[in-house]
Amino acid sequence: LGKKIHYFEEVTSTNNIAKEIAASEEEGTLVIAEVQKGGRGRMGREWVSPHGGIWMSVILKPGIPLRHASRLTLIAGLAVANVIRNMGLDASIKWPNDVRINGKKVCGILTEAKAEVDRVDYVVVGIGINVNMDLKDIPESIRAGSTTLKVELGRHIKRVSFLQDLLFELEQQYINFKIRPFSHILNEWLALSDTIGKEVKVTTPSRIIEGKAIGITPDGALVIKKADDTKEEIIAGRCIYARP
Ligand code: BTN
16 A cells, blocks of 8 residues: 555645546555645544644555445554554544544544445545644644644654554555455454443434444444344444443
């Protein structure tokens, strides 16, 4: 991954550029920018992307069914969490895609796929990491729940070496993804997840589901056991811990 890199000073969104060029690019191509003016988060939210972060999108062509595309989100979260843990920080994953340190979000992932019938043509995995920003660079509305690597480590981080480590880790995970049963990766993901076992409230565009997070399906859906003991699988949503 990252044999070819498109580097920009400023873009709307690296995911937008990656999607525009994906059809004609080889898998592994990376789009990266210093600043995003129209950075996008999940569920139509804005993703503020000032100088100092890593805002990047990787083009993958795994040839998998569309319903498995969210597995790549889990893989990317795992890769980011592993690299941050190797720096000595206690990173965990909050379903589906937030990497957090001490309960505060440091990275978000936005996976977008294009499919023909049921096979994906390409998947764009967008990864945003708060690296060398100060808390004042983060919008006030989300500041309390956010952090940056610089804040956590108390020093400036070399973004190029971080990126090298991340691409290496992501490639390892992607190779495993292709050759191993997905349950291996799922187990690794579960070990770093702090969601399972917690009382959660998940908001989807249509409703709110409350209960205990008890597991994750091979497609990355969260399994919730509700108060009436019935179970429900949720493929996408915003997850809040009832008792953080
Ligand atoms: C989220 O947690 O809501 C997902 C945030 C994803 C942000 C990254 S930054 C690089 C890529 N380009 C975007 O516009 N979004 C993703």
